[in-house]
Amino acid sequence: MRVPSCECRGGRILGAVSLSDSAAPPSPEAPDQTSALRTAVRHGVLGLFLLTAISAGVSFLIVGVPGVWGALLGAAVGGGFVLFTAVVVLATAKSEPTTLAAVLLGSWLLKLILVIVVMVVLRGMDFYSRETFVAVIALAVVGLLTLETRAVLRSKAPYVDPVPSGPALP
Numbered sequence: 321m322r323v324p325s326c327e328c329r330g331g332r333i334l335g336a337v338s339l340s341d342s343a344a345p346p347s348p349e350a351p352d353q354t355s356a357l358r359t360a361v362r363h364g365v366l367g368l369f370l371l372t373a374i375s376a377g378v379s380f381l382i383v384g385v386p387g388v389w390g391a392l393l394g395a396a397v398g399g400g401f402v403l404f405t406a407v408v409v410l411a412t413a414k415s416e417p418t419t420l421a422a423v424l425l426g427s428w429l430l431k432l433i434l435v436i437v438v439m440v441v442l443r444g445m446d447f448y449s450r451e452t453f454v455a456v457i458a459l460a461v462v463g464l465l466t467l468e469t470r471a472v473l474r475s476k477a478p479y480v481d482p483v484p485s486g487p488a489l490p
Contacts, residue, residue: 356475357410360468364406367467368399371460379452390449394456397438401431402464 372395379387408427412420442448 354410354413356472357406357413359475360471361403361406361410363467363471364403364464367463368395368403368460371395371463375456375459379449383449383452386447386449387452389447390452391456393448394453395460397435398457398460399464401435402461404431406468
């Protein structure tokens with residue numbers, strides 16, 4: 321077995337590979353982990369606008385002006401409930417897990433209180449169609465969750481961090 325010859329100058333072996341001498345391969349940019357969330361929010365907003373327009377038009381033809389009000393209120397309550405969560409997750413995506421959990425819990429409690437207040441305020445009013453209101457809330461929640469899930473599942477986010485985070489191996 322023949323060993324390749326190396327030249328020694330000044331205490332250093334030339335021809336040998338050293339971790340400090342070798343140029344580190346260019347590390348790819350860390351992918352943006354919020355791109356799927358941004359896409360989900362964008363699809364959710366577009367879907368909510370589309371649902372609001374279609375449900376307001378159809379309910380106007382069936383129920384009249386109270387149907388339009390019911391559709392607008394239902395889209396605001398149902399769509400706002402779902403999109404608010406997605407926006408909070410997007411805003412806190414790069415924070416510590418405990419911060420994210422605390423903010424999500426706080427936002428969930430805030431949403432719950434707001435929905436209860438809206439339902440109590442609307443309970444005694446009759447300017448809107450309650451049937452349309454409930455139907456559009458259900459359509460908004462199911463539709464937006466479907467669109468957001470589809471957007472996240474179709475994203476091309478890696479499951480591992482391509483940039484090594486530990487010390488280099490000798």
